[in-house]
Amino acid sequence: MPRSFLVKKHFSVSKKPNYSELESQTVIVSPYLYETYPFPIIPQPEILSSGTYCPSLVWDTGLLSNFFTSEPEYTKAIASSNEESKPLDLTSLSSEDDDGKTSDPPSPALSATEAEKFQCNQCSKSYSTFAGLSKHKQLHCDSQTRKSFSCKYCEKEYVSLGALKMHIRSHTLPCVCKICGKAFSRPWLLQGHVRTHTGEKPFSCTHCNRAFADRSNLRAHLQTHSDVKKYQCKTCSRTFSRMSLLHKHEETGCSGTR
DNA sequence: CTGGGGAAGGGGCCC
DNA sequence: AGGGCCCCTTCCCCA
Numbered sequence: 001m002p003r004s005f006l007v008k009k010h011f012s013v014s015k016k017p018n019y020s021e022l023e024s025q026t027v028i029v030s031p032y033l034y035e036t037y038p039f040p041i042i043p044q045p046e047i048l049s050s051g052t053y054c055p056s057l058v059w060d061t062g063l064l065s066n067f068f069t070s071e072p073e074y075t076k077a078i079a080s081s082n083e084e085s086k087p088l089d090l091t092s093l094s095s096e097d098d099d100g101k102t103s104d105p106p107s108p109a110l111s112a113t114e115a116e117k118f119q120c121n122q123c124s125k126s127y128s129t130f131a132g133l134s135k136h137k138q139l140h141c142d143s144q145t146r147k148s149f150s151c152k153y154c155e156k157e158y159v160s161l162g163a164l165k166m167h168i169r170s171h172t173l174p175c176v177c178k179i180c181g182k183a184f185s186r187p188w189l190l191q192g193h194v195r196t197h198t199g200e201k202p203f204s205c206t207h208c209n210r211a212f213a214d215r216s217n218l219r220a221h222l223q224t225h226s227d228v229k230k231y232q233c234k235t236c237s238r239t240f241s242r243m244s245l246l247h248k249h250e251e252t253g254c255s256g257t258r
Numbered sequence: 259c260t261g262g263g264g265a266a267g268g269g270g271c272c273c
Numbered sequence: 274a275g276g277g278c279c280c281c282t283t284c285c286c287c288a
Contacts, residue, residue, distance in 0.1 A: 163269090166269090184266085196264080213264080214266090217263065217265080220262080221262080241261075241262075242262080245261065245262090252259085
């Protein structure tokens with residue numbers, strides 16, 4: 001399965017684990033890459049730009065009209081954006097939402113607590129500020145009214161031009177490894193990849209001195225030093241160092257006993 | 259089969 | 274608004 005189509009799933013795992021342990025780790029950003037490697041590993045910014053390696057695929061807002069030739073509404077919106085640099089008018093979007101035109105059930109937001117008096121009429125999520133609600137709607141729930149930017153290469157749609165441009169990079173892959181030619185959508189992905197060539201591992205575990213090229217991998221490794229792992233089976237209370245291991249445990253059928 | 263390491267991708271936040 | 278960075282998550286592979 002192509003990883004580019006991984007879908008973020010929500011599990012009952014705390015979004016804010018205790019990273020105090022991780023924060024105490026020694027993180028050494030070595031100048032190794034720049035000083036000792038015989039050729040430029042991390043491309044200069046101009047190299048990272050799409051133009052150097054994929055001139056035919058350079059993203060340019062001027063090309064947007066080509067992407068949306070069948071969507072005059074989009075090009076109109078984009079043209080307007082380019083000319084005047086206006087942000088989306090969230091006020092108008094919001095007022096339309098609050099007009100009761102949707103088929104969603106009436107929002108109880110107005111009678112909610114002061115702290116959460118702005119409620120999304122699409123998903124009922126509450127916010128303490130209008131700005132928070134507006135941002136939420138723009139990002140997630142205004143599918144009926146928000147501007148939609150469609151990708152030319154796939155069927156994905158985004159609510160903002162910036163999000164679309166970011167996504168398009170996953171198609172154009174403007175960041176190319178000078179060593180092996182592999183291409184990536186973002187410079188920091190390339191940077192991480194380059195470490196696989198150089199062997200640089202700037203993230204060290206203070207427990208065992210093992211080093212990692214990727215911070216997330218260090219974080220996963222730290223779990224192996226813990227008696228009580230972060231991911232727990234609700235049935236048998238057994239804990240796992242990785243969510244994937246917990247999923248595997250659940251999929252294979254938890255017996256309910258440890 | 260399980261656990262762990264390596265590599266990679268996307269979303270979101272901050273500047 | 275856009276880029277950089279961080280975090281989370283997943284898949285693959287191997288011991």
